[in-house]
Amino acid sequence: MTAEDWKQKGKFINVFGNTVFVIDEGNTEETLVILHGYPTSSYDYYKVLPALAKKYRVIIHDHLGFGFSDKPQEYSYSLIEQADVALQLWKQLGLTKVTLLAHDYGTSVCTEILARHNRKQIDLQIDNLILCNGSMHIELSQLRTIQKLLKSKLTGKWVAKLTNYSIFKKNLRNVYFDKTQATEAELKEIWLQLEYNNGRKVIHLLSNYINERYFFWHRWIGALKETQIPTKIVWAKNDPVAVFAIAQLLATEIPNNKLLPLENTGHFPMLENPYEWLELVLV
Template identity: 75%
Template sequence: MNSTDWKNKGKFVSVFNRNIFVIDEGSSEETLVILHGYPTSSFDYHKVLTELSKKYRVIIHDHLGFGFSDKPLDYSYSLIEQADVALQLWQQLGLKKVTLLAHDYGTSVATEIIARHYKKQINLQIDELILCNGSIHIEHSKLRLIQKLLKNKTTGKFVASLTNFPIFKKNMRNIYFDKTRVSDQELKEMWFQLENNEGRKVIHQLTNYINERYYFWHRWVGALKETNIPTKIIWAKNDPIAVPKIAKLLSDEIKNNQLIWIENCGHFLMLEKPEKWLQLILEKD
């Protein structure tokens, strides 16, 4: 699937006067909301959407600053505000109860939502939480050099301006276990969406999420320790960034969880092993 086809599947919803790109597919009474990763978009789920939407009404939006959503220069890009946007969007779509699935960057947005849920600050029933390969325990994450440079206040803007498709392609391929599982064309579609709306101008601001993971560590990890929401931890075992140790720690900390590994798989498990990932998402305990 190309970016144009994907864009045609979705719509734009105005949230806090910003245009948010949303995929809303399926007619089930069960709703699955998905929070995607960095630096990609909802397009990460193009291989699995059809099957997911047979069981769920599936709602995936591009976070502000990502994909086809607005990419304003005058914005904080705080994960706290990304949670505000997600919750407001879901409220506007009339959602009352959901299964919440998050990957990578999206896991931090999800943990902020779980923190608010635990403190009864939001009116949303979360029936199940599904966490996939995210550096929630940032102290154990193996950040790529480009991530370190982008999040740095001194080098970030300069590095962002120099970033191009060959650099992006190399960095993305390196986090796949089986490099043949991603084509140049697929990577071009991801890059096109990253560049959309002059996205390179904000990528260094987006990368500040890594600093927030340290700053809000106690709030977010603390929320996972307190929540009683049934949780599936579905983890690619060969992720060079969100390493297995993070999944094991989460499994030790979350009260009501099931840890399931996907072997011989890198960071983007829904793209590299879509059939296995789908099986684990859709099967009942």
Template identity: 75%
Template sequence: MDSLEWKNKGKLVSIYNQRVFTIDVGNKEKETLVILHGYPTSSYDYYKVLPELAKKYRVIIHDHLGFGFSDKPIEYSYSLIEQADVALELWKQLGLKKVTLLAHDYGTSVATEIIARHNKQQINLQISSLILCNGSMHIELSKLRIIQKLLRNKITRKWVAKLTNYPIYRKNIRNVYFDKNKVTNNELQEMWYQLEHNNGKKVIHYLSNYINERYTFWHRWIGALKETQIPTKIIWAKNDPVAIDLIAGLLTIEIQNNELFWIDKCGHFPMLEKPNEWVKLVLN
């Protein structure tokens, strides 16, 4: 699927004076699944699995600000706290009262901020279940790529963002797959197109500050997972070179009501690398 076809599935919704690209598919009478995507990609990560998900759920997935087809303002914090604000306001505008929350990678930290507020009854949203996939919430265990380290550094990040090009991007995305042949050149080109869309390269170094926030808010967000009573399904690609399997193992100890499901011989993007296996675990 190309980017134009994906874009035509959604619409731009105004949230706090910013346009947020949102896909809302499936029967509105069914249970609602909301999805928080990862970094540095977009909602496009779910193009292979969306048709199956929509058979069971009303599926709502948006591009975080700074990603995909959403707005990418220059003067903006891109804090995970604000990304949570945007997600919650979007869901409020769509009239959601009860959801299953699924998050991957960067999205898992947005999710833990939402869970922290949910624990304190600060939001008017019932979360019936939580699904976590390959996210480095335990940032101290994460095996960050060199480019991630450079982009989070306040001295180097602006220059690295300027120098980043498609060959560098393509190499870094391929390297987080277990089977490098599972990602096509067309997919990589579409991912890059969406990253560049609307001057995206000018904000990518701001987006990378999420790594620093994972250290700053570690106690708040890991504490939220320890406190929550929400039934949680942990679906983890076992061969992820970034969000390693030790993180999933630790989450099973910390989250009170959880089940862990492994996807073997699979890297960081299980919904793209092993979509059939991944979607069966989500829908089970």
């Protein structure tokens, strides 16, 4: 599926004055909301959406700064704000009861939502939680060199300007276990969405989420330790960034969880190994 095909499947919704791209498919009673990863978009789920939509009404939006959503240059791109946007979007869609799935960057948006949920600050019932390959325990994460450069206030802006498709392709392919699964056609479609709306001008701002993971560590890890929501930890074991040790540690901290490892798979399991990933998510 091309990026343009994906765009045609979705719709645009105004949230707090910015336009957010949203996929909304399936019409069953259960709703699944998905928070996608970095530096990609809701497109990560194009292979698994048909199967997910048989069980759920599936709602996936592009975070601000990502995919087809607005990418304002005068914006902080805090994970706190991304949580604000997600919650407001779901409210505008009339959601009151959901299963929440989060991957990578999305897991930190998720933990901010959990912190508020634990304190009864939001009017949303979260029945189940599914966490996939995210470096919530940032101290265990094996950050790529480009991530370190982009998150720096000194180098971020310049690295973003110099980033091109070749650099992007190499870095994304390197987080796959089976590199052949990161096809040229698919990588080009992902790159097109990154560039959409002058996306390269904000990618260094988006990268500050790594710093926030350190700053809000106690709030967000604390939220996971406190939550009573039944949680599935669906984790690709060969992720070179969000390493399996993070999943193992989370399994000792989250009160009501089940750890479901995925063999021979890297950082984007829903793209690299969609069928086995689906089996664990839908089990």
